[in-house]
Amino acid sequence: xxxxxxxxxxxxxxxxxxxxxxxxxxxxxxxxxxxxxxxxxxxxxxxxxxxxxxxxxxxxxxxxxxxxxxxxxxxxxxxxxxxxxxxxxxxxxxxxxxxxxxxxxxxxxxxxxxxxxxxxxxxxxxxxxxxxxxxxxxxxxxxxxxxxxxxxxxxxxxxxxxxxxxxxxxxxxxxxxxxxxxxxxxxxxxxxxxxxxxxxxxxxxxxxxxxxxxxxxxxxxxxxxxxxxxxxxxxxxxxxxxxxxxxxxxx
Numbered sequence: 001x002x003x004x005x006x007x008x009x010x011x012x013x014x015x016x017x018x019x020x021x022x023x024x025x026x027x028x029x030x031x032x033x034x035x036x037x038x039x040x041x042x043x044x045x046x047x048x049x050x051x052x053x054x055x056x057x058x059x060x061x062x063x064x065x066x067x068x069x070x071x072x073x074x075x076x077x078x079x080x081x082x083x084x085x086x087x088x089x090x091x092x093x094x095x096x097x098x099x100x101x102x103x104x105x106x107x108x109x110x111x112x113x114x115x116x117x118x119x120x121x122x123x124x125x126x127x128x129x130x131x132x133x134x135x136x137x138x139x140x141x142x143x144x145x146x147x148x149x150x151x152x153x154x155x156x157x158x159x160x161x162x163x164x165x166x167x168x169x170x171x172x173x174x175x176x177x178x179x180x181x182x183x184x185x186x187x188x189x190x191x192x193x194x195x196x197x198x199x200x201x202x203x204x205x206x207x208x209x210x211x212x213x214x215x216x217x218x219x220x221x222x223x224x225x226x227x228x229x230x231x232x233x234x235x236x237x238x239x240x241x242x243x244x245x246x247x248x249x250x251x
Contacts, residue, residue, distance in 0.1 A: 010171075011178040013217060014159065017097075018182020020210035021104055021155045036144070040134055053141040058187060060145020062180030065156065066173040068149075069163040073172025076164040086167065090225055093165035097218035100158035105211030106204075111154025118152030125150050 036057060040050065079085050102108040129147040132140055159179045163172030200206060 010162075010166075011174060014162075014175045014178040015182040017100070017155075017159065017214060018179040019185065020214060021100070021183060022186035036133070036135065040136065052138055053135055054188060056138045056141030057135075057145035057148065058180075058184055060142040060147075061149040062145075062177055062184075063142075064146045064149025065159075065176040065180040068156070068160055069172035069174075069176030070169040071172075072160045072164040073166050073169045076167035076172070077169070086165075087225060089161075089165040089167075091222065093162040094218040094221040094225075096158040096161040097221070098215055100155055101211040101214035101218070103154055104214070105207045107211070111158070114157050115152040115154050118150070118157070121150060122152050 036053070040053065076089060079089070099108075099111055099114075103111045125147050129144055132144040132147070135141050135144055156176075156179075159176060163175050166172055166175065
């Protein structure tokens, strides 16, 4: 998307979307985080070591998101050269954000079909990840996280569509990095904090508010793409300014 037409910077929006998607992250990856922790030999399960390994997993995961974002945006630079394709990609990105919102709110699970497309790749990567366990060093954790980052996920695919529409590899990587950082709080929380945070994030009211916020943002994106929308807003601003000037002159 063109960030110049937005009051909310795209990187901040991507970070917020990661936060709002916390319910899905806990449901999909929370079990993986627990499994990775329990796979560490008992003699090495010191809080500081476990914390470092969990952070390493997530840094590797986010690095994979950024690599995928750069690749998607690079593809966007190629297909976006054709007339009208760039705007079509931007419309697709907004639609994918709406589907993401419906997924988060548990109103419609259509993104599960999109996730199925990534399972072929994951079947080849999962054995590699298993060979890295048990993880006892930070480099192992980062490497395993980098593999884990390619786990099929509808929310990630929605954000990748946004990167694709941006057609700028550096921006695509930054966008996915911001999204990944937004998912960190839900996945790094442990113990009682995790249960409380999970209950809050999974609450229907929280999911609904998150979905409505994302849908509102997507509609805002679509409004900016509507032919004549910006001209109408510009003309309205000029009309209001002229009316104010005329009123002042009358006095």
